[in-house]
Amino acid sequence: MASASANTKREKIVFPTEDDVAKAMAKYTFYLSKKFCKERGYFTIVLSGGDLVLWLKKLLAPEYAETEWSKWHVFWVDERVAPLDDTVNSNYKQTLDSFLSKVPIPTSNIYAIDQDCAALGDAKGAAILYEECIKKLVNQNIIRTYKSSGFPQFDLQLLGMGPDGHMASLFPGHYQIKEKANLVTYITKSPKLPPKRITFTLPVINCASYNLMAVCGEAQANAVAKVFKDDFNLPSARLTADTQAIWYLDRAAASKLPECL
Template identity: 60%
Template sequence: MATTQAQRKMIVFPSKNELSEAMAKYTANLSDKFCKEKGIFTVVLSGGDLIDWLCKLVQPPYLNSIDWSKWHVFWVDERVCSWDDPDSNYKLAIDGFLSKVPIPNKNIHAIDKHYAANGNAEHCAGLYEECLRNLVKEKIIPISPNTGYPQFDLQLLGMGPDGHMASLFPGHPQINVRDKWVTHITDSPKPPPRRITFTLPVINSASYNLMAVCDKEQGHAVAEIMKHNNMSLPSAHLSAQVETVWYLDQAATSML
């Protein structure tokens, strides 16, 4: 079922399995499109359950049909901790997805290993932005002509029960940052407290955004955004001016 509410395109799937299959097809199609058009595909991952939902990509027909050598992988947010910490989004992605596909190591752009282990969130944010700026100079990431911020090909996003996306949380000032590409937070309401995150203008400059939401516990936030356009929830700020689609399972729509 496809519908549009408050300018937001929403597709509802009977279960997580169907959502996962659709996400794999969507991602593979965009990979093919961008690899043919410019020889590179820039993909931004998030944490949480998203990596589990990408499992279809490491199975036929996608495993051997995608040109993995042209992928560049980034994170929309990251927990400031050691790479081998169970809280690390990098570790989650490596264990569940990236170790199973032949993306060159140099194309996986993770948070700085040393400063992450030391817990220096501000320094990690600055270094990650420096990484992005260098890749802009190298013509790996373009700058959006509409916004002036880096333009990734596809961002795969998730939303928490409180309506947060990336590490932009309700009632926290990071949602308003405009003078940086990457900012940091040291008092995240969801542990661990130290994180880095793309700023909202960067998130809203992607060519394609896919927001995947599953489970009944997300239902209230989904309803607040889709029915009431509650802009106090960061995920409500995901722009409909770029190609943005919400993938939800049936459980997540329980309050619509």
């Protein structure tokens, strides 16, 4: 595959509370779902784990009842390699229980990691099979490609950042951030537990049309300040998008930005 590079300027909006961030994220998702369902009859949305799992519940509000759920195709930007019924570790299982099982998205449009690899803790196998799954959907034209690069282009990715500045399972100082050829890679010694994970690579993340990074809480404030100073040692500072890369912050997460001090 040819290399891909998307380059938008980083934008941000600071909201008073975490609840406001979650509500705004739901609104943004609803708007983009409407746009892409109308334009191409599909909406390809990529989720993360962490707090986002709970924030997604805002999409269950009555004002979003017209969402065309049957046109959604749901992926994970990263996933812990844990059994698919593991309520503590599996992003899929947690999101299924709190949100996905409550909306009529066809089960076949929800792309969890391979069940056997998940059960066996086979991170490499899970990454290979997830990449194959994505390539298949690109061939079926369900996932678009970024210009002529052949790289998948998702409509929207909802991302979170850890206090160390990681996004997806791309951690500072770990080689996965440098991976450019594969779409999906894996880590077996993740600094955030559990240790085995698969993750989209940076070129795939940055080819998305819209990337929304939602960050709340004081624990992330130092990392947010570094990102907005362009400290590219933090994987999250490398986030771009084809159309828009926007950060939604609550006041606590934004508290160390120069304009908020």
